[in-house]
Amino acid sequence: MHQGRFDTLAIHAGQSPDIASGAVMTPIVLSSTFAQDGPGVHKGYDYSRAGNPTRTALEGCLAALEGASDAIAFSSGCAATTAILMMLKSGDHVLSGDDVYGGTFRIFDKVMKQFGVTADLIDMADPAKVEAALKPNTKMIWLETPSNPMLKIFDIERIAALAKKRGILCVVDNTFATPYLQSPLALGADLVVHSATKYLNGHSDVVGGCVMTSNKELGETLHFLQKAVGSVPSPFDCYLVLRGLKTLGVRMRQHVQSARTLAEYLEGHAQVARVIYPGLASHPGHAVAQKQMRGFGGMISFDVKGGLPAATKFLKSLQVFACAESLGGVESLAEHPAIMTHASLTAEGRAALGIGDGLLRLSVGIEDVSDLREDLDRGFRAALS
Numbered sequence: 050m051h052q053g054r055f056d057t058l059a060i061h062a063g064q065s066p067d068i069a070s071g072a073v074m075t076p077i078v079l080s081s082t083f084a085q086d087g088p089g090v091h092k093g094y095d096y097s098r099a100g101n102p103t104r105t106a107l108e109g110c111l112a113a114l115e116g117a118s119d120a121i122a123f124s125s126g127c128a129a130t131t132a133i134l135m136m137l138k139s140g141d142h143v144l145s146g147d148d149v150y151g152g153t154f155r156i157f158d159k160v161m162k163q164f165g166v167t168a169d170l171i172d173m174a175d176p177a178k179v180e181a182a183l184k185p186n187t188k189m190i191w192l193e194t195p196s197n198p199m200l201k202i203f204d205i206e207r208i209a210a211l212a213k214k215r216g217i218l219c220v221v222d223n224t225f226a227t228p229y230l231q232s233p234l235a236l237g238a239d240l241v242v243h244s245a246t247k248y249l250n251g252h253s254d255v256v257g258g259c260v261m262t263s264n265k266e267l268g269e270t271l272h273f274l275q276k277a278v279g280s281v282p283s284p285f286d287c288y289l290v291l292r293g294l295k296t297l298g299v300r301m302r303q304h305v306q307s308a309r310t311l312a313e314y315l316e317g318h319a320q321v322a323r324v325i326y327p328g329l330a331s332h333p334g335h336a337v338a339q340k341q342m343r344g345f346g347g348m349i350s351f352d353v354k355g356g357l358p359a360a361t362k363f364l365k366s367l368q369v370f371a372c373a374e375s376l377g378g379v380e381s382l383a384e385h386p387a388i389m390t391h392a393s394l395t396a397e398g399r400a401a402l403g404i405g406d407g408l409l410r411l412s413v414g415i416e417d418v419s420d421l422r423e424d425l426d427r428g429f430r431a432a433l434s
């Protein structure tokens with residue numbers, strides 16, 4: 050079944066009762082290979098790197114949720130990112146938003162460079178700056194919005210339009226927003242990439258990634274790269290993400306509601322120097338977020354007064370939030386981007402973005418929000434001690 054609204058698609062798209070047994074839940078097909086009636090005569094599957102029924106179900110569901118014709122699943126978000134960049138050739142240039150996940154920066158900086166693909170990272174808050182930074186060899190624009198960890202908001206529609214005018218591919222990392230809150234393909238992007246490790250799976254028990262597109266040619270190329278390069282997810286991981294997706298809408302509604310409550314609490318707190326949450330009127334990207342998102346997400350970044358010593362005491366004292374990398378699970382996480390997720394940037398690079406020693410990033414989970422607020426209170430009391 051591929052019809053219905055978001056919450057219906059999340060539960061049914063790509064899935065139908067198993068023909069052999071009637072099982073309502075998608076079977077985990079662990080087989081690495083498939084019997085053929087004769088050479089090349091088979092039921093659509095020959096070898097699990099090339100295709101696997103559990104992965105097909107997941108890809109069907111992911112495509113439906115993102116409003117795409119194709120979804121291509123990978124073994125991690127970084128594998129999905131790398132597959133997209135492998136469509137480029139030596140000599141090509143990528144123009145990226147300046148605030149991206151540290152691991153994405155590392156792929157640009159340490160991996161693609163070796164193959165002659167260069168990248169410039171700029172603040173894309175002003176689309177005019179994007180236009181000015183394009184080079185004759187720019188083949189791809191890469192934006193993460195909301196970005197990690199500064200939650201910058203970039204105008205997908207305007208940036209995708211100027212990419213289209215020049216035949217440049219526009220890629221949006223939609224990990225922080227999820228397809229529940231933002232639809233980049235409908236806004237003109239060519240490709241959407243996700244770390245499925247985060248909200249899509251939602252339970253912090255899978256590392257996965259995916260790419261979605263409605264461009265048939267790009268879809269075919271990425272399916273080819275998935276098979277040829279081979280960074281495919283296991284059938285078990287596909288099953289877990291498929292299962293997690295069923296509650297994506299329900300989870301996102303609570304993440305958004307609780308994040309707003311905590312962002313407002315933080316904004317009024319004497320020990321907080323700055324709160325970054327796209328839902329606050331004080332956020333410079335608030336108006337664009339309002340235009341292109343259906344909710345402002347579950348991530349908050351803030352500066353605690355007192356720098357690294359205060360930030361460290363804060364994180365060590367938390368009892369509900371775990372001090373851990375990653376995000377998007379039902380459980381709340383807190384982390385220190387400068388030391389943890391964005392250590393791959395240079396100190397100058399972090400300083401230019403405003404990733405200081407007092408910056409903390411929260412992934413607001415779906416526990417009782419009063420317990421979360423009390424936990425932050427505990428952190429602030431510890432930070433003062």
Ligand code: P1T
Pocket residue numbers: 125126127128150152153193197222224225243244245246256257258374375376390
């Ligand atoms: O970890 P992996 O599944 O490979 O996904 C990489 C990735 C891609 N894009 C964004 C926006 C991300 O946030 C990530 C991974 N991020 C973290 C692990 C983190 O804690 O920020």
